[in-house]
Amino acid sequence: MKENRMHNFNAGPAALPLPVLEEIRDEFLNYKGSGMSITEVSHRSKWFDEVINDAKSRVKRLLKLGDHYHVLFLQGGASMQFCMAPMNLISEGQSADYVNTGTWSTKAIKEAQIQGKKVNVVASSEDKNFSYIPRDISFTMGAAYVHLTSNNTIKGTQWASFPDTGGVPIVCDMSSDIMSRPFDPALFGLIYAGAQKNIGPAGVTLVIIREDMLNRVPENLPAMLKYSTFVSKNSMFNTPPCFAVYTCQLVLKWLEETIGGLENMEKINREKGAILYDVIDNNDFYRGTAEKDSRSMMNVTFRLPSEELEKEFVAEALENGLGGLKGHRSVGGCRASIYNATGIDTVSVLVEFMKEFARKK
Numbered sequence: 219m220k221e222n223r224m225h226n227f228n229a230g231p232a233a234l235p236l237p238v239l240e241e242i243r244d245e246f247l248n249y250k251g252s253g254m255s256i257t258e259v260s261h262r263s264k265w266f267d268e269v270i271n272d273a274k275s276r277v278k279r280l281l282k283l284g285d286h287y288h289v290l291f292l293q294g295g296a297s298m299q300f301c302m303a304p305m306n307l308i309s310e311g312q313s314a315d316y317v318n319t320g321t322w323s324t325k326a327i328k329e330a331q332i333q334g335k336k337v338n339v340v341a342s343s344e345d346k347n348f349s350y351i352p353r354d355i356s357f358t359m360g361a362a363y364v365h366l367t368s369n370n371t372i373k374g375t376q377w378a379s380f381p382d383t384g385g386v387p388i389v390c391d392m393s394s395d396i397m398s399r400p401f402d403p404a405l406f407g408l409i410y411a412g413a414q415k416n417i418g419p420a421g422v423t424l425v426i427i428r429e430d431m432l433n434r435v436p437e438n439l440p441a442m443l444k445y446s447t448f449v450s451k452n453s454m455f456n457t458p459p460c461f462a463v464y465t466c467q468l469v470l471k472w473l474e475e476t477i478g479g480l481e482n483m484e485k486i487n488r489e490k491g492a493i494l495y496d497v498i499d500n501n502d503f504y505r506g507t508a509e510k511d512s513r514s515m516m517n518v519t520f521r522l523p524s525e526e527l528e529k530e531f532v533a534e535a536l537e538n539g540l541g542g543l544k545g546h547r548s549v550g551g552c553r554a555s556i557y558n559a560t561g562i563d564t565v566s567v568l569v570e571f572m573k574e575f576a577r578k579k
């Protein structure tokens with residue numbers, strides 16, 4: 219099976235662990251003796267109940283979340299959270315702090331503003347084309363929350379550690395680095411992540427909300443846009459994206475049982491990042507686009523001497539079974555997304571290809 223699979227550097231939807239895909243295949247026609255596919259059973263059945271509850275428990279164990287955190291599986295992508303977070307969590311007369319570190323933060327800010335919410339953009343790296351993570355930020359005392367994007371998928375930057383916000387809860391878009399490393403959950407009031415980068419297929423968004431944040435949810439919101447609706451219904455107010463949740467469950471199981479948790483996952487991710495940045499730093503042919511202390515361990519962005527060569531690089535890589543290396547259409551250049559499911563072996567193949575390509579040119 220492995221032989222004809224591509225070395226997958228897609229930014230999202232992205233690679234999934236091969237053992238997970240094999241498990242899905244093996245039980246696809248007859249899920250645990252039910253005589254049905256998991257895509258055919260009721261979301262009210264004992265089979266799906268077990269799936270969603272197991273997925274929730276695994277999220278809690280992997281992230282070491284206390285019982286005052288609720289784990290939800292929602293729809294609408296991370297983009298829906300850009301609107302839901304301010305709608306639910308900024309009360310009348312309050313404002314929220316946002317740090318603008320790229321395309322996704324810019325969208326999050328806009329979605330809060332169009333609702334008439336007061337947004338303080340307390341820091342931005344737009345002055346240098348979002349190539350760094352701002353430091354020494356003054357946050358607003360009494361703000362509803364501080365919004366951060368932990369990893370900037372398009373620009374290739376990542377918060378190495380989270381800032382001290384003076385007790386103001388952080389609301390964080392972790393779409394492209396959730397489960398890639400451990401962190402202290404106590405800083406966060408809300409975490410959200412579209413699944414399709416690091417934990418599953420498109421169609422489901424993982425949302426983690428702290429109990430006290432629920433007190434802010436206004437009564438008069440539509441049910442589908444209220445966090446409290448999904449907390450009280452175990453994410454099943456309406457039909458959830460069953461197959462996406464099931465795939466996430468298997469990825470989370472792989473993370474716990476095969477990888478051995480987030481400390482191990484982080485070690486592997488650091489090693490992958492190190493060998494890739496090493497070839498970029500030690501070869502005049504390649505130039506990393508993010509400042510060194512802001513570099514992402516998930517999305518490695520780089521340029522070649524010309525756009526012509528970049529095109530050639532992406533095409534020749536593909537001929538050699540390495541796919542998904544084109545940078546985001548808004549920025550150009552090249553990008554290797556090396557999420558959890560992309561192994562060191564795959565990154566090593568890329569590194570060898572990069573060395574050889576540079577040598578030939």
Ligand SMILES: *Cc1c(COP(=O)(O)O)cnc(C)c1O
Nearest residue numbers: 295296297322371391393394412
């Ligand atoms: C991909 C991505 C998004 C958008 O996610 P959707 O699920 O497509 O809405 C938002 N934020 C970050 C950081 C992303 O990487």
